[in-house]
Amino acid sequence: MDSLVRYRAWVVMGVVFVVVVLAVSLAPKKTQTPTGADRPRVVFGSQVQAPSATSRLIYTNGWKATSAQQSIGVFAGRQSASPRNGLFVILRQARNGHRRLVDVVVRGSGSVTLLRPTTPASEQQAFTETLHFITANGATGTLDLSGDSVKLGD
Secondary structure (H helix, E strand, C coil), rough: CCHHHHHHHHHHHHHHHHHHHHHHHHHCCCCCCCCCCCCCEEEEECCCCCCCCCEEEEEEEEEEEEECEEEEEEEEECCCCEEEEEEEEEEEECCCCEEEEEEEEECCCEEEECCCCCCCHHHHHHHHCCCEECCCCEEEEEEEECEEEEEECC
């Protein structure tokens, strides 16, 4: 009788072990969501301060994403020298002091205004974001930050 109880105990422990292993291996894997440290801090709107290096821009609004290692700012408006043209000034800065300033002109659009984007889920997404905008003429478009290019009519 004693051996029968031991045998049943071993069988029960074996079954429990198999069930636990199967449950762990067959359970859906959680996708890792970014933590607060991975997610860049984002500021949008007219409260985003345009840097002094953008004197060629009559400023409308902006978008800025900052992470631990770098930041990107997009400043929208129109060219001061040619008000018929929209202008985006894109400023990328690394923590090591490296700066890159790019002008993207939208010819004949009048002033451009950024539309509120969704908050990027990661640093990588923030620095390759596609931002949507509207022109003074009522057209819509996109600004692709991965290639600093504009497309009208989206």
